[in-house]
Amino acid sequence: MKYPPSLVALIRELSRLPGIGPKSAQRLAFHLFEQPREDIERLSSALLEAKRDLHTCPICFNITDADVCDVCSDPSRDRTLICVVEEPGDVIAIERSGEYQGLYHVLHGVISPMNGVGPERLYIKPLLPRLSEAREVILATGTTVEGEATALYLQRLIEPLGVTVSRIAYGLPVGGALEYADEVTLGRALSGRQTIANRGPAK
Amino acid sequence: MKYPPSLVALIRELSRLPGIGPKSAQRLAFHLFEQPREDIERLSSALLEAKRDLHTCPICFNITDADVCDVCSDPSRDRTLICVVEEPGDVIAIERSGEYQGLYHVLHGVISPMNGVGPERLYIKPLLPRLSEAREVILATGTTVEGEATALYLQRLIEPLGVTVSRIAYGLPVGGALEYADEVTLGRALSGRQTIANRGPAK
Amino acid sequence: MKYPPSLVALIRELSRLPGIGPKSAQRLAFHLFEQPREDIERLSSALLEAKRDLHTCPICFNITDADVCDVCSDPSRDRTLICVVEEPGDVIAIERSGEYQGLYHVLHGVISPMNGVGPERLYIKPLLPRLSEAREVILATGTTVEGEATALYLQRLIEPLGVTVSRIAYGLPVGGALEYADEVTLGRALSGRQTIANRGPAK
């Protein structure tokens, strides 16, 4: 039995998506086959429209459909604070936490020589002119080895410019028990402990 | 921060796909954002073309882009043998095994009242006229409770018509150890054992 | 900090058990520390008593605490049927299925030249005298390469003796979807299909 070419093409395109293995691509294709035409057309249009409308903000490299992204153009944001993250998804995660009122800078990756990603492949150069306005840069890359290496690289780069550089806290996630934390996390959580009540008369 | 509407729309459409949770949809959307325009256009076209070209075979309800599917129109196939399966993907799986030369009949589902699927929602009625030509019907629905129930239903339906009805073998998968088989599988594997050498002088 | 030697010893002994991962042994040790003395003594006794009381049945090599195992000494069992399995655990699995009324023979392993296990290391020799009483021998070793090799070896050995030899069925395990079955299993499940209703006037 030969498979219909348009089925083969669809399975091939779907299996290019990240995290979609060949089995999943086939199941997705069959699923799509069973959907009404309008749903397929809506998905197809959503893909094209997203590609047409979306681009990176020329200032912070977040995703936007405007000239400048929503955060960069919001006058109520604290423009002296820049939070450097790996991916646009991290901006969404931080915004959802509701704890942050500054600006962002999206690197679009981490330094990873074995994946062929050096500093020049990230949006590091456009960060430097932004620092003249900044009071503090928060390095909020992930706490993986790659995220940490990227943070250390940026620290070395920014430090001489006289801007305060800070690193997102390592520690126990909320809801965590010590016994599930590995010793590196635990060591960091201990050394990063926060005083909550002071000794002495001043108290 | 407000998300760009075309990003929101894309995430919404992607999260409608089966097995794509909201987190995965967001990651997929960001991944797609990073791909070249041609790739997106190719995926988008593949979706539309598959929907335009593909339909079910009017005889066996397999997926095809022709009037009649590749199996039904192949004169070398044994037309007295019909293998009834749940989904088009099962046809592909059986074809890959290379062990089968008969025809198929795709039900497009299994009977599952709690999911609102009764016999009338499956392609059971069009199977009946095909039986006049058949010598044997192989019930190759899955060995889940739902697949077994569908097979029993079909058996009751077909039995009175005087066609041989057979059921795909239950047993140990190749590479399996007994201790990992549950007792239902094991009981079936024992009662379905195959004689490989006969006692007696005839041997 | 040095760990107390008896704690270290306990963790070491526990981590020798199969299926106990690196984190589990320590957690188990601390858990045991918190249990009342009687619980520990009960576990310790259960270990020693099991080792003291249990041995293999001299007939079928199943585990027993009696002279002859429960199955071999049960007069209601069909003594003309012998099911050959790899391990004592397989006897329990088959008994739980409730589908079998014959006797057993436990090989205590499979032929595996790579691991230095030849036929002489298994309880094959004591099987032969039992065959004089038998009508059928069911080879119920696993469907792994080693289990299959062991079954073929036994078939060659038993066939000339004029006893019916049968092999546990290959096929889909309960709960199996065709789509996820490997091709070899699927081919076997199709070729080993069982007729459940016959065509013809007698019906």
Place this chain on the structure above:
Amino acid sequence: MKYPPSLVALIRELSRLPGIGPKSAQRLAFHLFEQPREDIERLSSALLEAKRDLHTCPICFNITDADVCDVCSDPSRDRTLICVVEEPGDVIAIERSGEYQGLYHVLHGVISPMNGVGPERLYIKPLLPRLSEAREVILATGTTVEGEATALYLQRLIEPLGVTVSRIAYGLPVGGALEYADEVTLGRALSGRQTIANRGPAK
């Protein structure tokens, strides 16, 4: 078939252990059956000896086989720093991190009214006299709701005594991606960020 009682007893005792699933207990029992007698006796002795030799340190309530535990009796430890943890396993985890040189205090639990555990069920009272020597108490109970409640309870208790009280850091564990962190953890990781390089002429 009836299973030998000593086998049943062993499986029952093993399945009481935490982290031993329903399949594991049986596999463990059969595994143990195949081991040489000496191995079983060694495991059995390890259990009894651990139970006989180990007890809690009368000062910090860590596990020890000596009058006073290894940490409490080590003159090189910083005796002005006390780290309060939930369980003895936490001491091992922190020791392994190599980042801590002070003493411990093991509560043996957390306040959990739902499970009937009030402060009086924990080793809180014996902590108080120890505080006269202390400069800082680190509350290193887990970041679960119960661990947090226990830390708050201790803070209220200790604060009036004029000792510095600190809390283990909340934040991203090593290997954490922002995107997968829950909002609360992310908010804490941002607000608890650590300055690593300062702006200004002093630099």
Place this chain on the structure above:
Amino acid sequence: MSSRTANRSGIVIRRHVTPAGDIIVTLLTPQGKIKAIARGGVRGPLSSALNLFHHVAVQLYQTPQADLGTVRQAALEGALPTLSEPERYPYAHLLAELSDQLFQEGEFSETAFDLFAGGLRGVSRHPDPEWVGLVMSYKLLGLAGFVPRVARCAHCDEADPAHPDPLGGQLLCSRCASQPPHSEPVLTFMRQVLRQSVRALMEHPLEDADRDAAWRALERFVAVQVGTVRSAAGWRSRLQDGLRARA
């Protein structure tokens, strides 16, 4: 020491396979309803045990970060293979779907588990599985607090109503009703079903003709009080089913 693994034993009342090959199951256990995922399960040995209506012992692993616990091990404790038979299958679905709707996660109820397990066993063995399905559905509803009013008219509160309530599945008085009264056996059944023991109810099944009325009342009552129950197509299968499964 709080452990993130827990052993639980219960009956699979829902099973869903994702395209990624994960099995998502809902279990009814004596400790309440549990939803969990067996990642990649459809390709592994968990697939056999985690089948609809199977009674399984599972080892669950839960982290605070994940919504769904993970099934690590599963051992079959009991299966009822006859539930796949066409004359029993729809009623097993009905009891499972009703239980899924009626009992919430985290709600400890040994009684609910025992009632459901008993109902499933009855459907699998009893020569009249439809009758078991009808009776046990009312029993499950009653246990969850959904008790049809049968002593007074559902509209006007008049005593001793005897007419069908075509919208709400309860009873109406002769003034409020638009349909002729229920037959005496149906009335007795509706009045007694939550009072009598299952055993007593099993001994006096309704005649075939009367069952339609009882099923219709049940369906309306569930639709109004509980919500959509898709096995509805199943529970009336005796009326529509081409096979006429009941002998």
Place this chain on the structure above:
Amino acid sequence: MSSRTANRSGIVIRRHVTPAGDIIVTLLTPQGKIKAIARGGVRGPLSSALNLFHHVAVQLYQTPQADLGTVRQAALEGALPTLSEPERYPYAHLLAELSDQLFQEGEFSETAFDLFAGGLRGVSRHPDPEWVGLVMSYKLLGLAGFVPRVARCAHCDEADPAHPDPLGGQLLCSRCASQPPHSEPVLTFMRQVLRQSVRALMEHPLEDADRDAAWRALERFVAVQVGTVRSAAGWRSRLQDGLRARA
């Protein structure tokens, strides 16, 4: 009894997170290279242990149906946090990527593991991590059987070549060469690197100016003999890096 779980201890040489939140890791262990998946791992406690360059003990679960074994538990046995420092990080990548390319799954080699682990420790601690990276790369290549020809010209087999081989990273005689000869220290290094002990090599590092030539030879040799090694961008980072990491 054959078990489907196995405990292994090794160093993470690759880590990839799928959009579904699974972590796919490649471990180099004394029993060979292992690739395994931690399903949903990015949301759970495995995420911390399964980090690049971490030495971890894992419990693996393997079924014949699945291509990839599953990581069930992971305990950190050792981490080298300094490997994130810009002057060390590229060389850790280089050694990990080389090991991934040079050693195959199922190939038992305690020596390979020890050599790699020693190299990583050296990169993490030594004041001259670049030198460790250069020496250990040659050592790994040598162990895997990739030995540069240094006794005879790579083109014409003439004895005692001394000139760079700009394509193949070996040595050319004066007739075949188009470039001036290597400096004496570079020549000595290339001739001795696979003969001398790591300890001896560590004691006599090449001068900064000579290293470029040695790196270039290594890069060409790897490109021709082993294939693309993407950390290549990293191992020349000292030439390009705006930070000039080496003090």
